[in-house]
Amino acid sequence: MQSFTYERAASAEQAAAAVAARPDAKFISGGTNLLDLMKLEIERPAHLVDISRLPLDRIEETAAGGLRVGAQVRNSDLAADPRVRSRYPMLTQALLAGASGQIRNKASTSGNLLQRTRCPYFYDRNMPCNKRQQGSGCAALQGFNRMHAVLGASEACIAVHPSDMAVAMAGLDARIETISPGGETRTIPIGDLHRLPEATPHVETALGHGEMIAAVTLPPPPPGRQVYRKVRDRASYAFALVSVAAIVEKSGDRIRSARIAIGGVAAKPWRATEAERTLAGAAASDGAFTDAAEAALAGAVGHDGNDFKIPLAKRTMRHTLAAAAESA
Amino acid sequence: MTETKTSNRPRETRSGIIGRPFDRIDGPLKVRGDATYAYETTLEGIAFGYILGAAVAKGRIAEIDTAEAERAPAVLLVMTHRNAPAQPDFGPAVTPTVPEVFTRARPALNSERVRYYDEPVALVVAETFEAARAAAGLIKVRYDEEPGLYDLPAHVADAYAPKRTNAGFETDSVIGDFESAFAAAPVKVDATYRTPFEHHNPMEPHATLAAWSGNELTIHTSAQTLANPGGRRQHASHPARACAHRESVHRRRLRLQADCPCRYNPGRACCAGPAASRQDRADATTDVRQCRSSRRDDPTGASQTAIFSSASGTDTDGRLSGIAHDVWSATSSFEEYCEQTAVFARSLYAAPNRVTRHRLVPLDINRGEWMRSPGEAPGMLAFECAMDELAERLGLDPIELRIRNEPAQDPERGVPFSTRNLVACMEEGARRFGWERRNPTPGSTREGRKLIGYGMAAAIRPNYIGAATARVAIDRDGRVTARLDMTDIGTGTYTILTQIAADSLGLPISSIKVELGDSRFPRTAGSGGSWGAASAGSALHNACNALKERILKAAQSSEASPLRSTNATEASFANSEVRVGQRSAGLADLIRRIAPDGFEAEGSVAAGAATPSYKAYSQHSYGAHFAEVAVDCDTGEIRMRRMLAVMGAGRILNAKTARSQIIGGMTWGIGAALMEQTVLDRRYGHFVNHDLAEYHVPTNGDVPEMEVVFLEEHDDKANPLGAKGLGELGVCGAGAAVANAIYNATGVRVREFPITLDKLLPALPVIAI
Ligand SMILES: Cc1cc2nc3c(=O)[nH]c(=O)nc-3n(C[C@H](O)[C@H](O)[C@H](O)COP(=O)(O)OP(=O)(O)OC[C@H]3O[C@@H](n4cnc5c(N)ncnc54)[C@H](O)[C@@H]3O)c2cc1C
Ligand code: SF4
Secondary structure, three states: OOOOEEEEOOOHHHHHHHHHOOOOEEEEOOOOOHHHHHHOOOOOOOEEEEOOOOOOOOEEEOOOOOEEEEOOOEHHHHHHOHHHHHHOHHHHHHHHOOOOHHHHHHOEHHHHHHOOOOOOOOOOOOOOEOOOOOOOOEOOOOOOOOOOOOOOOEOOEOOOOOOOHHHHHHHOOOEEEEEOOOOOEEEEEHHHHEOOOOOOOOOOEOOOOOOEEEEEEEOOOOOOEEEEEEEOOOOOOOOOOEEEEEEEEEEOOEEEEEEEEEEOOOOOOEEOHHHHHHHOOOEOOHHHHHHHHHHHOOOOOOOOOOOOHHHHHHHHHHHHHHHHHHOO | OOOOOOOOOOOOOOOOOOEOOOOOOOHHHHHHOOOOOHHHOOOOOOEEEEEEEOOOOOEEEEEEEOHHHHHOOOEEEEEOOOOOOOOOOOOOOOOOOHHHHHHOOOOOOOOOEEOOOOOEEEEEEEOOHHHHHHHHOOOEEEEEEOOOOOOOHHHHHHOEOOOEOHHHOEOEEEEOOHHHHHHHOOEEEEEEEEEOEEEOOOOOOOEEEEEEEOOEEEEEEEOOOOOOOOHHHHHHHHHHHHOOOOOOHHHOOEEEEEEEOOOOOHHHHHHHHHHHHHHOOOEEEEOOHHHHOOOOOOOOOEEOOEEEEEEEEEOOOOOEEEEEEEEEEEEEOOOOOOOOOOOOHHHHOOOOEEEEEEEEEEEOOOOOOOOOOOOHHHHHHHHHHHHHHHHHHHOOOHHHHHHHOOOOOOOOOOOOEOOOOHHHHHHHHHHHHOHHHOOOOOOOOEEOOEEEEEEEEEEEEEOOOOOEEEEEEEOOOOOEEEEOOOOOOOOOHHHHHHHHHHHHHOOOHHHEEEEOOEOOOOOOOOOOOOOHHHHHHHHHHHHHHHHHHHHHHHHHHOOOOOOOOOOOOOOEEEOOEEEEOOEEEEHHHHHHHHOOOOEEEEEEEOOHHHOHHHHHOEOEEEEEEEEEEEEEOOOOOEEEEEEEEEEEOEOOOEHHHHHHHHHHHHHHHHHHHHOOOEOEOOOOOOEOOOOOOOOOOOOHHHOOEEEEEEOOOOOOOOOOOOEOOOOOOOOOOHHHHHHHHHHHHHOOOOOEOOOOHHHHHHHOOOOOO
């Protein structure tokens, strides 16, 4: 770990300005991701701006009937909030399926969204990795890539975004509120927050340097039953091989609408819009779920070690859709 | 988890202390976090070391620039091959003798050669751990990389036969004519299995603290044993050479202190010792989790990947005519390591024609390391799954197949078993587990969208005994102190030794203090090979007998003794009293009168292999594992439902610590079957998944209800206590029971461990919703 200086921000504006003032500065929230990366010198900020004590830890009702979640709301608090549990149950399910109790107690909403990939080559400074060191190559492409992306990847990088929470939020059409150094704010749909790697895998989000996430807004809960299903290598404390967040709204035996996001398959939570279109108006049947799953993974490309993710994602989606449709 | 149903009431002594499920004596310390690990020892003016590992797996250091690191704040010393003290040569990669394994020189930082990824190339010593680590990041190393060998299956053709396996077993065993028997067998199985690299991942980061005090060097480290043959001397010689400017170390006393569960590590000490001597202060060298991967110097160590070929043929009744168990396992190109993965097969089932063979394939990796039941842990995964395949081919119940091949005596040594209750374990297990409910047709039991399966496997583990001595002293207040350089690596050694002394001397547990883990105490074989309880326990038992003899003699001759001139040759020690014939005296009172300074005595046991009993009897612990799994028919996720182990392991010294050992082993069995593996990148020769987020071990959620039953046994051939090793027995076969349950659930036989869902998925049918 490199030496760094540290300050505790007094306000959101001041925090944004403090980071913007130095190209080598970073925000720190819970630190559960950033500190690990700093110890390994994968992240080497010379200055940290601590935003964990800013009064951004409230969950408030919005006028539209949704919730506004402060950036500093801890993952465990968000999962336990009664309004979240009853109106956005798949968000609670996703949060509780992530990490461990101790980590969730520390992890913030914004930090969770901005956590970095767990690609093991990214974590080993001796290995080529375009994300860590531009132009050095991608060791995962022909290496151990069991955990890697099958959608939206590029020759430059096949890493996945590891968050569970973000997948549920993508299914819920969450919006990210940010504040910039000058104090101006903007709102980014969650689908636009994370970037696909293309030729620049080191650029991971749409945020500018010093732009701070202030809150996440959840629109009113969409009609239909919500289910989050995470598939992993052990019963707890493992990143998703594949996960599916599904909301199915039915009218009689027909599906009126569906929202589907897939995790563990891309550098961002993957909204399966094609599949959603296939389902709208279809009979709630095994055939429709299977077709939707095929549509969602139509463009998927495996890299040997992760080929299995394609059938796994389809199978998981099919039965998750069926579960969401069951009593919707 | 359910309570252990312990049917074991072994020849209870009067006190009834042995066998009782006493809580761990060190339990409260551990739970409160008050037990000190090696790196927690605090000393005045401590300095910290950080080891920089090589970034390539094979080659040489062309250039190493430490200037910036040396200038970094708080840095005291940067050591590389250019300035490290001279050390003895490593020597050639020959098969070492058993003692040589522990005594050979393993110099560090002594050459520009890199033999495996992450091999130490520099040591930075600084005022704080953080400063040392930060400075290590400033060292610039340029390597001349050379192509290396990293792929076991690709190089099987280059395999060679070592002179012997670990622990000194024969490399091969051949009885009868397996080839002909196999060719003629009407029913046969020939299956190839693979097991992965697995790494130790102890909770304690490994650390060595070396501190000079006058002429004495004290090393605090994590170790299983302090007394590998000649080990102390050898370990001492590194710091000795390292600090040549001081007087020679072998005239000093080297103190090794074990605070934690792993083998003492010379490499780390080798770095810590010289650093301490240069700095005239204490130096702690700690490895961080990511360094675990391939360092031998980081004693987390790895079990090596292996390919098993398990072939067997039977008559139509399921009687084995031939059985062959062949192993090709990876070894390091510079230091041979041959895990005895086929040895257990020499004693398990009857068959007139039999072969076991160990072959090694040298790769450019670090040397292997003993890990949780070395030999049986990977070997039985393959062998006991192949037995399951054979049972299915025969249309026989897997238990019945094993019963039909139960040998009357050790099938290769031709000597009787000391005790062997394998059949009883299987039968008792079947009854308790409800084995009759197992559906013999695989893939045909469903509950909702889960496929349910039952599996079983046998367990066998050799009973070893290592040379050990214990010293026991009683003071004028009747307080007893037992000292031996044994370690308690979390197994419960403190507790059972306390029970043994209390039982023997007829004193309450509270009167006994057991002190371990200090090389000034009498030498034992330490913890390893599941021999700790039997070896250290027998030595202490004998020491207590010697003490009682001394007490009796003095009591009968001392003027001040109330037992004077009783002339019986035996006394009974019970309820804090000594009774000779009709007369008795309180033990404390007696000691106060006859020996105000107390008494001391020693007792020993010889290494098992040297004893007539070991030569005359085949000595093993046995057991049967049962597992029930549920496999998600959509995703292939495998989750445990319950497990049962029925064990015949001699006399049980403490029903609670024994159960804990077995459930720990069963948990590792789950890990081996379902998730544990370190992936070696065949291009770079480095282990890819190198932290606990990527290297999976079972979590609480993965461990189901577990039941452990001990059959009543007393093995009087094994040792004076009648106890046998059981620490590692819990692992042996446990993973195979899980794997066999997965097959029973799905009808898919995965022969490459661990059985992750991706290997199951292609063969899992799509079931209508
Ligand atoms: C062993 C382990 C297992 C895990 N398993 C899972 C899992 O299964 N599923 C899962 O989803 N997650 C998992 N996690 C990840 C965990 O969810 C993240 O570490 C956590 O959410 C990060 O939150 P934090 O507040 O600690 O972020 P930090 O570490 O503080 O920050 C992370 C990044 O976000 C930036 N940042 C933080 N807040 C802001 C802001 N307001 N504006 C701009 N930038 C900001 C920081 O600069 C930093 O780059 C696991 C983590 C570990 C260590
Ligand atoms: S997948 Fe991305 S993060 Fe992983 S090595 Fe390749 S470039 Fe780096």
